[in-house]
Amino acid sequence: MARIQGCDPVLDHWITPGSFFPHNIQDSMIDISNRKIIDVRDKKVTVIGLGLSGVAAAKLANHMGACVFGSDPSSEFQVSDNALDLLHHHIASETGLHSEKIYDADLWIISPGVPKDADIVIKAREKGIPIVGEIEFASWYTDSPIIAVTGSNGKTTTVHILSEMCQSEDIQSLMGGNMGIPFSERVLEEIKNPNSKLVYILEISSFQMEFVHHFCPKIALYTNISPDHLDRHGTMDEYVNMKLKMVKNMGKNEFIVFNTDDPQLQLAVKGHEAQFVPFSIMRPEMTYSLDSNHLNTLSGKQLIAVNDISLPGKHNLSNMLGAATASHLMGISDDHISHVMRTFTGVEHRLENVATVKGVEYINDSKATNLDSVMVAIESLNKPVVLILGGRNKGADFRLLLPHIKSSHVRDIISYGEAGEHILAAIGDAVRSVQVTDLNSAVRMAQSLAAPGDIVLLSPGCASFDRFSNFEKRGEFFKSLVMEMTNT
Secondary structure: OOEEEOOOOOOEEEOEOOEEOOOOOOOOOOOOOOHHHOOOOOOEEEEEOOOHHHHHHHHHHHHOOOEEEEEEOOOOHHHHHHHHHHHHOOOEEEEOOOOHHHHOOOEEEEOOOOOOOOHHHHHHHHOOOOEEEHHHHHHOOOOOOEEEEEOOOOHHHHHHHHHHHOEOOOOEEEEEEOOOOOHHHHHHHHHHOOOOOEEEEEEOOOHHHOOOOOOOOOEEEEOOOOOOOHHHHOOHHHHHHHHHHHHOOOOOOOEEEEEOOOHHHHHHOOOOOOEEEEEOOOOOOOOEEEOOOEEEEOOOOEEEEHHHOOOOOHHHHHHHHHHHHHHHHOOOOHHHHHHHHHHOOOOOOOOEEEEEEOOEEEEEOOOOOOHHHHHHHHHOOOOOEEEEEEOEOOOOOHHHHHHHHHOOOEEEEEEEOOOHHHHHHHHOOOOEEEEOOOHHHHHHHHHHHOOOOOEEEEOOOOEOOOOOOOHHHHHHHHHHHHHHHHOO
């Protein structure tokens, strides 16, 4: 059994299995009403959740002088490993439970996986503990411009495009947020190595906006809005409201870039003080507009031929236009914007070509965790498709896929996981369909059904959490199965 030095300068304490914390006397809560005067030094900060964002937030709070305590009810290896990592930074934590210690705090930083109606959150609020999310917390410690990207689909692709576009002599972009690199990690790097040219490109999920107070991007970019995460938010209105919290602090010097082709989004963003800058693949007089063969600037100058854009598909064209519009507001030249459009080839786990095995093309679209993403995927393919759907349903009605399946090249559907039976019932006899237990079985079944010239598409339309910790792990597993085929 080891010992650690806690925040108390006199006492140190034994570590009990799964629990690493010193005792401290309760001080007054932190006043977070004014961002300019927030000070966590010598304050007790509890971090709820020890995933990537929780660990990064704990390290940032620790660097800012707080006495940090982390807590995660999971005992999985990665969580325990993260707790040990924090211990090496002299940060106390517990795993496998939430003890009463979590309420001995002046501030909570909560991971996006914890909903606002969780019992521990309700109890913390009753005790008057201020609660913020990791994105909010990190934003207190940087004044660098932020471009925040959200929407139901296209966020990750748009963030990656923006990151490549927003590079010039005066601007150096850094990606962060929901795409896998915590904002807190990036901000801590900036504190240690200041960079006046820095611009953050953040992917923001609805979960990350549940506990925001001062977060205010320079540019907020909305790709689209469609039903998603209804298992968490309950209603579509609540989901939209969470998305709109991203712009609640924006004023007349900030910009809301939004997809005006999405009528629900166009209606949702009305009434804010920030400047509105729409983009569209259908309407003229935008910053960049589309004719039959070219993208053109507002002045009428040809920017790029549509056939020269590297990413295929109407949805990717919309992503390109959103990123280009935001980049233009940041002063990026049209020449550099068109260069990125020519050279950007996509992101991992989004319609990613894995391999062709015995004439069958295998495509990894693991990032498709909602039905809109599945619709986009199947409508972009022009060969017979064996579609793999499944995982943990997020409240979607898979009957909504039926008209898109019937009008696409989908010939077979294989459902798997917790949602497998629900999907099979929803699809009915629209196409040949079969249910299997897991993704491994689904890939083997797809291999047996596919013929040379076909496409096997993993586009699950569900969360990964019935079997995998995230969609990346699911996609990597799918790719490993495909690569095994190439070796046999």
